[in-house]
Amino acid sequence: MTLYPNLILEALTHVRYPGTGKNIVESGMVEDDIRIEGNKVSFSIIFQKANDPFAKSLVKAAEQAILTYIGSEVEIVGNIAIKTPYVAPKKETNSMENVKNIIAVSSGKGGVGKSTVAANLAMSLCNLGYKVGLLDADIFGPSMPKMFGIEDAQPTARLAEDGRHIIQPIEQYGLKILSIGFFVDPDNALIWRGGMASNAVKQLINDADWGELDYFVVDLPPGTSDIHLTLVQELKFTGAIVVSTPQQVALADARKGLQMFQTDKIDVPILGLVENMAWFTPAEHPDEKYYIFGNGGCKELAEERGIRLLAQIPLVQSICESGDAGAPISFDPHSLTGQAFLNLAKTVCEITTQE
Helix, strand or coil, rough: CCCCHHHHHHHCCCCEEECCCCCCCCCCECCCCCCCEECCCEEEEEEECCCCCCHHHHHHHHHHHHHCCCCCCEEECEEEEEEECCCCCCCCCCCCEEEEEEEEEEEEECCCCCHHHHHHHCCCCCCCCEEEEEEEECCCCCHHHCCCCCCCCCCEECCCCCCCCEECCCCEEEEEEHHHHCCCCCCCCCCCCCHHHHHHHHHHHHCCCCCCCEEEEEECCCCHHHHHHHHHHHCCEEEEEEEECCHHHHHHHHHHHHHCCCCCCCCCCCEEEEEEEECCCCCCCCCCEECCCCCCCHHHHHHHHCCCCCEEEEHHHHHHHHHHHCCCCHHHHCCHHHHHHHHHHHHHHHHHHHH
């Protein structure tokens, strides 16, 4: 007996796939890999699904068709392979793909109002009509849930096509916000090694549905740490803002913060300095200025380092009260301090638009 591929295909036209009623040759289910070695015949049948319920019975039917229509001496039993076409898994859109500008807000030390600046900058950008996201990356001292009045918020998650759970940021005052504070007990100290903290930050970035944003403001932890390195590796920052008070102790740490961003490992452009608590203005005397922490310290540092002094934010009681009440003071852009933050946002927009 002489065997050849077309003889095999002709026999297989008698085998119909139960799902469509068409024969497996007509349906393109017979792979172009027919091999004939003497009386031994082998080939593959392609199924669209890996666990096709008709696979085993169809293989048996194909064996029987060859034995019936060609001859019982053909060695076919056990020689038909099952194949499924490779389909690349659908990938989720990278959470940062549709983010135009990523702004880091940092400080050399704690207590200078870095988170207040980050929150009010984000709120002011939103007031200017931009789509804004705010990430509280201050893992060990998250404050955004309190500052925005969303301490009891519980972000939900959806199952993505690639099997990941995608976190939905909390929306408040038009902002998209995520913080580790949503996932931990606020009354207990967070005792994590650096690797755990860095992984938590990665998850808030990569496993969240941030959508389309004009600005993504990241409130960094104070000082310098491996979390800063993690963030630089995960995000392509447009630039960094360093916050300080005019006090010499704070300025010494601000210098370190500036230097950190300019190292080869970090290499993030410095947008400029923000001098917070620049002076104290009593509510009943809005035109008076008392330089409690010194006068002009950040201006001198900015000139020394050749960078911009982006804003000088006055110290007024209403900043603290509004933050504690869960509504950043820039929610009202017409207030004295709200106007200062609005001007800061406008300056940031000018710089990032130029770049």
